[in-house]
Amino acid sequence: MNSKYILLSIALFMNLYLAQNVSIEKLLAYNKWSSQNLRTFLNDEEKLFRQLVFFENLQKVQDHNSQDNHTYFLELNQFSDMTQQEFVEKVLMKSDLVDLHIQQTTSNNSTSSATEVSNSTSNNAADNVDWRTKGAVTSVKNQGQCGSCWAFSAAGLMESFNFIKNKNLVNFSEQQLVDCMNFENGYSSNGCNGGWPESCLDYSSKFGITTLQNYPYVGVQKKCNITGTNNGFKPQSWKKIPNTSKDLQIALNSSPVSVLVDASTWSHYKSGVYNGCDQTKIWLNHAVLAVGYDSVGNWIVKNSWGTSWGEEGYIRISPNNTCGILKFNYQITA
Numbered sequence: 001m002n003s004k005y006i007l008l009s010i011a012l013f014m015n016l017y018l019a020q021n022v023s024i025e026k027l028l029a030y031n032k033w034s035s036q037n038l039r040t041f042l043n044d045e046e047k048l049f050r051q052l053v054f055f056e057n058l059q060k061v062q063d064h065n066s067q068d069n070h071t072y073f074l075e076l077n078q079f080s081d082m083t084q085q086e087f088v089e090k091v092l093m094k095s096d097l098v099d100l101h102i103q104q105t106t107s108n109n110s111t112s113s114a115t116e117v118s119n120s121t122s123n124n125a126a127d128n129v130d131w132r133t134k135g136a137v138t139s140v141k142n143q144g145q146c147g148s149c150w151a152f153s154a155a156g157l158m159e160s161f162n163f164i165k166n167k168n169l170v171n172f173s174e175q176q177l178v179d180c181m182n183f184e185n186g187y188s189s190n191g192c193n194g195g196w197p198e199s200c201l202d203y204s205s206k207f208g209i210t211t212l213q214n215y216p217y218v219g220v221q222k223k224c225n226i227t228g229t230n231n232g233f234k235p236q237s238w239k240k241i242p243n244t245s246k247d248l249q250i251a252l253n254s255s256p257v258s259v260l261v262d263a264s265t266w267s268h269y270k271s272g273v274y275n276g277c278d279q280t281k282i283w284l285n286h287a288v289l290a291v292g293y294d295s296v297g298n299w300i301v302k303n304s305w306g307t308s309w310g311e312e313g314y315i316r317i318s319p320n321n322t323c324g325i326l327k328f329n330y331q332i333t334a
Ligand SMILES: *[C@@H]1O[C@H](CO)[C@@H](O)[C@H](O)[C@H]1NC(C)=O
Pocket: 021
């Protein structure tokens, strides 16, 4: 954490602090929260700053939940002492890098875009799909303070495909992807600073992905501890899903799908159908796993922020392209 940034933020917050009417209830809420979310601080200034940020977030959560015109609720959680900007910077991927990656992938493949023909006229989508009910989805994980969402999205995709194909539900190793998809191997993923789910499929198809048990998650990038090219499950082929709702639904009838989303506003989601993204400014910055949709078309999505976030670690997202969910998605086909 950059201490200059903190000092600047404190200066900006001081006026707010003086004007703020901090009630006993808010102080009690902070004490309760901080006993559940242990933090260490650089100094007293940071401690004060974090407390002020918490009060701001508490107010936001309370205001939202007291309005009866919303389809979803918010709650305090592990992100409640982060500003919106810090959340975007520390937890999510850099959206400009994601954008560049998408542009390159799209242009590199512009001649072979026949692989991405929309199937929106096909009617082969069930009324609703939920791969959790079929036992095809592993438990919700927590990526911690590491921008490794891409590895969790890809591992989840492979776990579910492996179950559907081989009837065996096994946790795969996100840490292997974080450690081993480095420049030496020819991959452009950046460990805890972001990466690409479809590159994970390419990597795994060559080296195999081992189990979580063999290669546990530590949440920082370390030296790759894998040798050889026979380390476990190997996807054989995968495809990009065209960007219509119908195409994503059809794809979800076969298996879960790795999806990129704009999660800038997701930090305090608790439950309900989420429609809080600013649809005029979609910046893809988070990778997750779509595991189904309900009969009104809400997407059911597995996140990697632990089970105390959202609906036991899941979020339901309103239909169509909410939060950019249709824009850049992959599925394993064999
Ligand atoms: C502070 O809150 C109390 C109780 O909610 C209220 O009566 C009082 O007017 C508030 N003071 C300011 C300065 O907003």
